[in-house]
Amino acid sequence: MRKGTAMSAVGVAQGRRTGTGGGVLWAWAGAGTGLAGMVAVQASNNITAAYDEKTAGDAARVTEAFAQQTGPLLVLHVALMTATVLLPVFAVGLWRRLRSTLPQDSLLPAVAALGLVLTATATLLGSGLDTELYFALNGEKSMLAPELALIGAHWIGTIPWLWVGTGLSGVAVAAASLRHRAVPLWLGWASVVLGGLTLVAGISPLQYTAGFIGPVWVLVAGIGLAFSRPAVPAAPGR
Known part of the structure:
Protein backbone atom coordinates (compact mmCIF):
# COMPACT_ATOMS: atom_id res chain seq x y z
CA MET A 1 0.00 0.00 0.00
CA ARG A 2 2.79 2.35 0.94
CA LYS A 3 4.67 1.40 -2.23
CA GLY A 4 1.62 2.22 -4.38
CA THR A 5 1.16 5.54 -2.62
CA ALA A 6 4.83 6.42 -3.16
CA MET A 7 4.66 5.53 -6.85
CA SER A 8 1.50 7.60 -7.21
CA ALA A 9 3.20 10.58 -5.61
CA VAL A 10 6.16 10.17 -7.96
CA GLY A 11 3.78 10.07 -10.93
CA VAL A 12 2.04 13.25 -9.81
CA ALA A 13 5.39 14.97 -9.31
CA GLN A 14 6.56 13.93 -12.75
CA GLY A 15 3.29 15.09 -14.25
CA ARG A 16 3.76 18.49 -12.68
CA ARG A 17 7.36 18.69 -13.88
CA THR A 18 6.60 17.66 -17.46
CA GLY A 19 3.30 19.46 -17.81
CA THR A 20 1.26 16.26 -18.32
CA GLY A 21 -0.93 17.05 -15.32
CA GLY A 22 -1.85 20.55 -16.40
CA GLY A 23 -5.13 19.75 -18.14
CA VAL A 24 -6.25 20.97 -21.54
CA LEU A 25 -8.44 23.98 -20.80
CA TRP A 26 -5.65 26.22 -22.06
CA ALA A 27 -5.76 24.38 -25.40
CA TRP A 28 -9.52 24.88 -25.65
CA ALA A 29 -8.86 28.56 -24.96
CA GLY A 30 -6.81 28.47 -28.15
CA ALA A 31 -9.66 26.87 -30.06
CA GLY A 32 -12.01 29.52 -28.70
CA THR A 33 -9.56 32.20 -29.75
CA GLY A 34 -9.49 30.85 -33.28
CA LEU A 35 -13.28 30.91 -33.53
CA ALA A 36 -13.46 34.40 -32.05
CA GLY A 37 -10.79 35.61 -34.46
CA MET A 38 -12.66 34.23 -37.44
CA VAL A 39 -15.87 35.91 -36.28
CA ALA A 40 -14.03 39.20 -35.72
CA VAL A 41 -12.47 39.18 -39.18
CA GLN A 42 -15.80 38.49 -40.84
CA ALA A 43 -17.50 41.21 -38.79
CA SER A 44 -14.78 43.67 -39.79
CA ASN A 45 -15.23 42.60 -43.38
CA ASN A 46 -18.90 43.59 -43.16
CA ILE A 47 -18.12 47.15 -42.02
CA THR A 48 -17.67 48.71 -45.45
CA ALA A 49 -18.50 52.37 -44.84
CA ALA A 50 -14.93 53.56 -45.45
CA TYR A 51 -14.42 51.40 -48.53
CA ASP A 52 -17.67 51.66 -50.47
CA GLU A 53 -17.23 53.62 -53.71
CA LYS A 54 -20.32 55.70 -52.86
CA THR A 55 -18.94 56.89 -49.52
CA ALA A 56 -15.15 56.47 -49.53
CA GLY A 57 -13.27 59.69 -48.88
CA ASP A 58 -16.34 61.63 -47.75
CA ALA A 59 -16.35 61.78 -43.96
CA ALA A 60 -20.02 62.79 -43.68
CA ARG A 61 -21.20 59.98 -45.96
CA VAL A 62 -18.97 57.49 -44.20
CA THR A 63 -20.56 58.49 -40.89
CA GLU A 64 -24.07 57.97 -42.25
CA ALA A 65 -23.19 54.59 -43.74
CA PHE A 66 -21.29 53.57 -40.61
CA ALA A 67 -24.38 54.26 -38.51
CA GLN A 68 -26.15 51.48 -40.43
CA GLN A 69 -23.40 48.98 -39.61
CA THR A 70 -23.32 49.09 -35.82
CA GLY A 71 -24.50 45.46 -35.59
CA PRO A 72 -21.26 44.08 -37.07
CA LEU A 73 -19.38 46.65 -34.98
CA LEU A 74 -20.83 45.19 -31.77
CA VAL A 75 -20.03 41.65 -32.91
CA LEU A 76 -16.51 42.77 -33.77
CA HIS A 77 -15.96 44.23 -30.31
CA VAL A 78 -17.16 41.15 -28.43
CA ALA A 79 -15.18 38.78 -30.67
CA LEU A 80 -11.97 40.82 -30.43
CA MET A 81 -12.16 41.11 -26.66
CA THR A 82 -12.88 37.40 -26.36
CA ALA A 83 -9.76 36.68 -28.38
CA THR A 84 -7.81 39.20 -26.29
CA VAL A 85 -8.56 37.48 -22.98
CA LEU A 86 -8.16 33.91 -24.29
CA LEU A 87 -4.92 34.39 -26.21
CA PRO A 88 -2.68 34.89 -23.13
CA VAL A 89 -4.12 31.71 -21.58
CA PHE A 90 -3.30 29.76 -24.73
CA ALA A 91 0.12 31.40 -24.89
CA VAL A 92 1.09 30.35 -21.37
CA GLY A 93 -0.28 26.83 -21.88
CA LEU A 94 1.60 26.45 -25.15
CA TRP A 95 4.79 27.69 -23.50
CA ARG A 96 4.39 25.13 -20.72
CA ARG A 97 3.67 22.27 -23.15
CA LEU A 98 6.71 23.04 -25.29
CA ARG A 99 8.92 23.87 -22.33
CA SER A 100 8.24 20.47 -20.77
CA THR A 101 9.44 18.55 -23.83
CA LEU A 102 12.08 20.69 -25.55
CA PRO A 103 15.70 21.14 -24.45
CA GLN A 104 16.05 23.63 -21.61
CA ASP A 105 17.97 26.14 -23.73
CA SER A 106 15.43 26.12 -26.61
CA LEU A 107 13.98 29.49 -27.61
CA LEU A 108 10.96 27.92 -29.29
CA PRO A 109 8.58 27.94 -26.26
CA ALA A 110 9.17 31.65 -25.64
CA VAL A 111 8.89 32.54 -29.33
CA ALA A 112 5.62 30.61 -29.66
CA ALA A 113 4.13 32.31 -26.61
CA LEU A 114 5.32 35.81 -27.47
CA GLY A 115 3.83 35.56 -30.97
CA LEU A 116 0.42 34.96 -29.41
CA VAL A 117 0.89 37.82 -26.93
CA LEU A 118 1.78 40.08 -29.88
CA THR A 119 -1.49 39.08 -31.54
CA ALA A 120 -3.41 39.72 -28.32
CA THR A 121 -1.97 43.24 -28.34
CA ALA A 122 -3.27 43.75 -31.88
CA THR A 123 -6.76 42.47 -31.02
CA LEU A 124 -6.86 44.71 -27.94
CA LEU A 125 -5.82 47.78 -29.91
CA GLY A 126 -8.16 46.80 -32.73
CA SER A 127 -11.11 47.08 -30.35
CA GLY A 128 -9.96 50.36 -28.84
CA LEU A 129 -12.42 52.63 -30.68
CA ASP A 130 -15.33 50.19 -30.88
CA THR A 131 -17.45 51.26 -27.95
CA GLU A 132 -16.97 55.00 -28.46
CA LEU A 133 -18.03 54.65 -32.09
CA TYR A 134 -20.88 52.26 -31.28
CA PHE A 135 -22.56 54.50 -28.72
CA ALA A 136 -21.96 57.67 -30.72
CA LEU A 137 -23.35 56.19 -33.93
CA ASN A 138 -26.40 54.84 -32.09
CA GLY A 139 -26.95 58.08 -30.21
CA GLU A 140 -26.53 61.67 -31.27
CA LYS A 141 -24.33 61.58 -34.35
CA SER A 142 -23.92 65.36 -34.21
CA MET A 143 -21.64 64.77 -31.21
CA LEU A 144 -19.36 62.63 -33.37
CA ALA A 145 -16.91 64.39 -35.66
CA PRO A 146 -17.20 62.83 -39.13
CA GLU A 147 -13.42 62.74 -39.34
CA LEU A 148 -13.29 60.48 -36.28
CA ALA A 149 -15.87 58.17 -37.80
CA LEU A 150 -13.76 58.01 -40.97
CA ILE A 151 -10.59 57.21 -39.03
CA GLY A 152 -12.47 54.70 -36.88
CA THR A 166 0.33 33.86 -34.81
CA GLY A 167 2.42 33.15 -37.88
CA LEU A 168 5.53 33.46 -35.74
CA SER A 169 3.98 31.10 -33.20
CA GLY A 170 3.00 28.66 -35.92
CA VAL A 171 6.52 28.51 -37.32
CA ALA A 172 7.91 27.96 -33.81
CA VAL A 173 5.46 25.10 -33.23
CA ALA A 174 6.38 23.65 -36.63
CA ALA A 175 10.07 23.66 -35.68
CA ALA A 176 9.27 22.11 -32.29
CA SER A 177 7.37 19.33 -34.02
CA LEU A 178 9.60 18.56 -36.97
CA ARG A 179 12.90 18.82 -35.09
CA HIS A 180 11.97 17.55 -31.63
CA ARG A 181 8.55 15.83 -31.99
CA ALA A 182 7.29 18.08 -29.18
CA VAL A 183 3.78 18.08 -30.69
CA PRO A 184 2.14 15.67 -33.16
CA LEU A 185 3.76 15.55 -36.58
CA TRP A 186 0.51 16.37 -38.38
CA LEU A 187 0.23 19.56 -36.34
CA GLY A 188 3.82 20.38 -37.24
CA TRP A 189 3.07 20.18 -40.96
CA ALA A 190 -0.20 22.09 -40.52
CA SER A 191 1.82 24.76 -38.74
CA VAL A 192 4.32 24.86 -41.59
CA VAL A 193 1.49 25.63 -44.02
CA LEU A 194 -0.83 27.83 -41.94
CA GLY A 195 1.83 29.44 -39.75
CA GLY A 196 4.18 29.97 -42.66
CA LEU A 197 1.48 31.53 -44.84
CA THR A 198 0.38 33.79 -41.98
CA LEU A 199 3.94 34.95 -41.35
CA VAL A 200 4.70 35.60 -45.02
CA ALA A 201 1.38 37.38 -45.53
CA GLY A 202 1.91 39.53 -42.45
CA ILE A 203 5.37 40.58 -43.54
CA SER A 204 4.30 41.33 -47.10
CA PRO A 205 2.36 44.39 -48.32
CA LEU A 206 -0.69 42.10 -48.18
CA GLN A 207 -0.36 42.03 -44.38
CA TYR A 208 -4.08 42.03 -43.68
CA THR A 209 -4.42 38.66 -45.42
CA ALA A 210 -2.89 37.24 -42.23
CA GLY A 211 -6.24 37.91 -40.57
CA PHE A 212 -7.83 35.21 -42.70
CA ILE A 213 -5.22 32.54 -41.96
CA GLY A 214 -3.96 33.24 -38.44
CA PRO A 215 -7.22 32.43 -36.60
CA VAL A 216 -7.48 29.16 -38.53
CA TRP A 217 -4.04 28.07 -37.29
CA VAL A 218 -4.94 28.97 -33.70
CA LEU A 219 -8.17 26.97 -33.99
CA VAL A 220 -6.40 23.93 -35.45
CA ALA A 221 -3.55 24.14 -32.93
CA GLY A 222 -5.92 24.50 -30.00
CA ILE A 223 -8.01 21.48 -30.97
CA GLY A 224 -4.94 19.43 -31.87
CA LEU A 225 -3.20 20.13 -28.58
CA ALA A 226 -6.38 19.47 -26.60
CA PHE A 227 -6.59 15.93 -27.96
CA SER A 228 -2.88 15.07 -28.09
CA ARG A 229 -0.75 13.64 -25.31
CA PRO A 230 2.37 15.55 -24.26
CA ALA A 231 5.56 14.18 -25.76
CA VAL A 232 8.26 12.52 -23.68
CA PRO A 233 10.58 15.23 -22.30
CA ALA A 234 13.83 15.73 -24.17
CA ALA A 235 16.91 14.37 -22.48
CA PRO A 236 19.32 16.99 -21.08
CA GLY A 237 21.63 18.29 -23.76
CA ARG A 238 19.57 16.77 -26.55
Missing part, protein backbone atom coordinates in the same frame (compact mmCIF):
# COMPACT_ATOMS: atom_id res chain seq x y z
CA ALA A 153 -13.87 52.91 -39.92
CA HIS A 154 -10.39 52.53 -41.36
CA TRP A 155 -8.99 51.49 -37.97
CA ILE A 156 -11.58 48.74 -37.68
CA GLY A 157 -10.81 47.63 -41.22
CA THR A 158 -7.09 47.22 -40.58
CA ILE A 159 -5.84 46.71 -37.01
CA PRO A 160 -7.99 43.63 -36.17
CA TRP A 161 -6.42 41.88 -39.18
CA LEU A 162 -2.86 42.05 -37.81
CA TRP A 163 -2.45 38.37 -36.95
CA VAL A 164 1.18 38.10 -38.05
CA GLY A 165 2.19 37.16 -34.49
